[in-house]
Amino acid sequence: MIRRLGVIGGGAWGTALAQVAAGGGEETLLWAREPEVVGSINEAHENAAFLAGYPLNPAIRATGDLADLGACDALLVVTPAQHMRAVLGGLDGWARPLILCAKGMEEASMKLMHDVAHEAQPNAAIAVLSGPTFAHEVAIGKPAAVTLAVEDRALGEALSARLARPNFRPYLSDDVVGAEIGGAVKNVLAIACGVVEGRRLGQNARAALISRGFAEMTRFGLARGARAETLAGLSGLGDLVLTCSSESSRNFSLGKGLGEGRAAAELLADRRTVAEGAHTAPVLKRAAEAMGVDMPIVAAVCALLRSEASVDEVVEALLSRPLRAEGF
Ligand SMILES: NC(=O)c1ccc[n+]([C@@H]2O[C@H](COP(=O)([O-])OP(=O)(O)OC[C@H]3O[C@@H](n4cnc5c(N)ncnc54)[C@H](O)[C@@H]3O)[C@@H](O)[C@H]2O)c1
Numbered sequence: 001m002i003r004r005l006g007v008i009g010g011g012a013w014g015t016a017l018a019q020v021a022a023g024g025g026e027e028t029l030l031w032a033r034e035p036e037v038v039g040s041i042n043e044a045h046e047n048a049a050f051l052a053g054y055p056l057n058p059a060i061r062a063t064g065d066l067a068d069l070g071a072c073d074a075l076l077v078v079t080p081a082q083h084m085r086a087v088l089g090g091l092d093g094w095a096r097p098l099i100l101c102a103k104g105m106e107e108a109s110m111k112l113m114h115d116v117a118h119e120a121q122p123n124a125a126i127a128v129l130s131g132p133t134f135a136h137e138v139a140i141g142k143p144a145a146v147t148l149a150v151e152d153r154a155l156g157e158a159l160s161a162r163l164a165r166p167n168f169r170p171y172l173s174d175d176v177v178g179a180e181i182g183g184a185v186k187n188v189l190a191i192a193c194g195v196v197e198g199r200r201l202g203q204n205a206r207a208a209l210i211s212r213g214f215a216e217m218t219r220f221g222l223a224r225g226a227r228a229e230t231l232a233g234l235s236g237l238g239d240l241v242l243t244c245s246s247e248s249s250r251n252f253s254l255g256k257g258l259g260e261g262r263a264a265a266e267l268l269a270d271r272r273t274v275a276e277g278a279h280t281a282p283v284l285k286r287a288a289e290a291m292g293v294d295m296p297i298v299a300a301v302c303a304l305l306r307s308e309a310s311v312d313e314v315v316e317a318l319l320s321r322p323l324r325a326e327g328f
């Protein structure tokens with residue numbers, strides 16, 4: 001029985017998921033790295049640093065000590081992808097479920113999050129929660145649906161029953177790889193869509209980019225063993241559409257800045273929030289090249305992030321590729 005949920009990570013999404021976990025009044029413990037986040041949640045029932053202005057359920061309590069999570073039945077792991085290995089390594093021999101909620105690939109190892117988590121905590125059962133979910137909407141109870149991917153069906157049903165709220169619907173899957181690839185790739189494609197917006201290339205171009213970006217996601221996913229139905233579901237196409245359509249997305253906003261002619265270094269300097277696509281793009285490009293998977297939009301985003309080409313040059317390069325049949 002999964003009763004007591006803990007959350008690792010006091011950013012916007014960890015805070016919103018704590019709000020979901022505590023939605024029925026269940027005491028929920030959230031570990032945050034920043035003492036000011038711990039203080040703000042415990043004293044003001046708000047996360048003023050990462051989700052300001054959204055009142056939190058008083059059943060959420062914050063701690064700065066990972067050992068306090070020891071009494072939890074399962075943990076939602078909501079650190080940025082590049083920090084997940086180190087943070088999970090701080091848990092003392094965890095042998096209960098971990099629900100991974102970060103969207104990205106580890107730069108150094110080219111691994112997806114479930115592989116990273118398995119290496120950090122080999123005795124933990126791994127689930128992945130991913131889908132079209134802006135934290136600020138979930139935090140105030142607007143309707144949302146996610147993919148909850150876990151190989152063990154009984155565990156999946158138990159986690160789904162615990163996480164489901166009237167306005168928060170998990171859809172079960174056993175395709176962990178597919179759920180992770182959708183979330184990782186869509187962040188890179190959202191940067192590209194932001195570029196289209198910033199450079200004022202028009203709605204037609206954005207729709208074409210979403211569609212051809214989805215073809216790239218599918219080619220890469222199928223090559224890594226994902227199922228097509230997962231990539232076309234909430235954690236893939238659903239999240240791609242959300243993130244490519246709104247300035248609420250940090251990745252889209254980063255791309256918009258690039259499209260307006262600003263340099264990536266300037267846009268990424270000193271930011272406290274995470275735009276995962278900037279970290280995933282280079283490792284995704286390397287992984288695709290190693291498997292012989294063609295991902296020209298991902299390569300274009302990499303070139304922009306590294307300031308190797310101008311927006312006009314990458315657009316010209318994409319538009320002058322040889323004509324081909326539609327499909328994946
Ligand atoms: N915000 C959303 O709407 C949303 C929705 C779904 C998934 N996600 C995913 O959730 C993950 C976390 O994003 P977020 O939006 O909650 O973060 P955020 O941008 O709101 O906050 C940044 C987070 O990074 C953490 N951090 C910074 N340096 C760190 C370090 N050295 N070690 C460990 N942690 C460090 C901070 O403590 C903070 O929790 C990302 O993978 C993101 O893609 C976010």
Ligand SMILES: O=P(O)(O)OC[C@H](O)CO
Nearest residue numbers: 131132133134249250251
């Ligand atoms: O703000 P972004 O671009 O990190 O997107 C947030 C979520 O992943 C949307 O599902």
